[in-house]
Amino acid sequence: MTGPFRPTVAEVDLEAIRHNVRALKPDGVELMAVVKADGYGHGAVPVARAALQAGATWLGVALVEEGLALRDSGVDAPVLVLSEFPPGSEKDALEAGLTPSLYTERGLAALAGAAGRDVGVHVKVDTGMHRVGLWPPEEALAFADRVVDAGLRLEGLWTHFARSDEDAAVTTGQLERFLTVADALGRAGHRPRYRHAANSAATIRLPAAHLDLVRVGIALYGLGAAPGLAEEAGLRPALSWRSEVSMARRLPAGESVSYGHRYRLERDAWVATVPVGYADGYSRRLSGRAEVLLGGRRRPVAGTVTMDQILVDCGDDRVEEGQEVVLIGRQGEEEIRADDLAAWSGTIPYEIVTGIGGRVPREHRG
Template sequence: MNATDPTAGLPVWAEIDLDALEHNVRTLRARAPQSDFMAVVKADAYGHGLLPVARAAARAGAGWLGVAQLAEAFALRDAGITTRLLTWLTVPGSDFAGAVRRDIDLSVSATWTLYAIAAAAREHGSAARVHLKVDTGLGRGGASATDWAALFEHARLLEAEGAITVVGIWTHFALADAPEHPTVLGQQERFFEAVAVAERIGLRPEVRHLANSAATLVHPSAHADLVRPGIAMYGLSPVPQIDDDFDLRPVMTLRARLALVKPVPAGQGISYGHVYRPEEDTLVGLVPAGYADGIPRNATNVGPVHVGDRRTTIAGRVCMDQFVVDLGPDSTAVAGDVVTLFGAAPDEPSAQDWAAATDTISYEIVSRIGARVPRIWRGGSGAGAEA
């Protein structure tokens, strides 16, 4: 790779601005100054790179990291990252012993998990740290209200034995991104009811937490002891319907280079199925990125891109490794010119623009960028490149 330009020769790459990420962490921390801060870095840090992002978040003051799967948590610990760490999706047979050995906090929604973790803790000879998850209305993970008391009672028995320590009680919102929805306050009320039940049984959790990105930004009553921002940390709003960028800076910019520029006549079908035909003689550019790289196939004819001084859209069907753009008859673009799919500059499409064009959310746009797309980290002490 070229030492002066790490993108030289790359067909497509993602630039990750670690300075922007650190700024976002500090901005979000200021929104909840009385609460601890968990940086959610699941799914390879939403596609931004697990280890560089985790280190940057910790530099900016994140006292906790959160991931969905044990493998992600193990990768963080095995890389020498010592920040407090929670993981929340496990199944029977998961390596609970490996988690206890690495000082990883574990989420528990059912009694089977409690006893599996306790067995691993006994084997290791030290108490496992657990966060009891309660379902307050999302209807996904967490113990149902009818099971709260039983879960808490089993946890209290295991805690008295010394097998576990109940570090936290937590839940997750269903509609925090709809600030006026009545479920937001309703879930908060049910959550603190659950906490009260746990306390009557004798549990004294260190942290109570329920605020995701949206709640961190617009629901201060939900901040509790710990907030858990995810998408907002990457500079994308969880509430795009609100006309406020919350002083967040987009962290990922996705770029490619034109592999070919050529003339095509009016009416010529472009790409598979010929679902695009230019109305006049024009120039088209071939962009070497496709759905194998994470470009949504349903971005066909709608995905926004920026080439030179022109914003245009994908022309024709997105293929596995490439797509075409209509550059216009007067374009001066040549092979090698940079194409920006989304970024942070005012004239560039954003990840939210892509989300709107493809009927999804910005979370999916950034997290789906494939492993074969090199990440170029800029800023912070973690800057560098990974092919």
């Protein structure tokens, strides 16, 4: 195939990724770049490479398939799969050198059967998130014995925070419970090389949680898990989402635009058509709420977001086909952030960037 022909692109600044790794990595602590969901929509392989160049030593993925794709692209850094390997995937995952998370008897048995050589595992304990992990966390004591008896190596012990972006007391409580288990394991002779707990918010706000390694996702991309966090840590957003005006015309007052005619022009106005829609991840919930940047100014999205196109009310300002439109990013003095789209559509920036569709080409620079 040739192309892409469409003018709608997500541009990813890899220098921003490197800057963010350097800004986030605590001294003497390793950093895992969490590149699941195609690097939070930024492109897992280029992001992984940039993060490793800047000092990350681990990569984190949600799926075995995501780990295999990194290996197929020649990425050979340690990769932790953040949930247990699904049944049947163990052989492929181990052959590719992916590191397993472990927290069930079934997972342990499957791995013990498949592991032919020295395999380091990261046992996950549930300290309150109640998604996956050994519960209660004290179960890890007997489990660690069984891991070793099965011929596996206990390389890591880890947990995940439920509210590190909003509640320091709950997070500290989870951390204390985790450390109590880690200490008990140590007394029983299990001293994993890595104890890890911190996601982005805890990496920025709770140094006590840094331990041996931090697992950084959203902040790697320059976005905040909570309002103000990205700015607090001096992060740079890596992704900008741009398009161009595909059609422009002046419509008379009283005309209504897009499906349902939900937006009526109160006066004559220039209206621009932009080729991006909800099939690209520009949510229909942004209808009548979002703004874009066009001609250096913020402009309202007029009416309903359609599958492939939106309309933009430019008022008296003449617009022309081919003019740049910014959905996320800077234009002139103005900036629209993924956080803005999240607020307008009632979600979090994570969902905005991971939701940018596969048919939007990613362009990497830097």
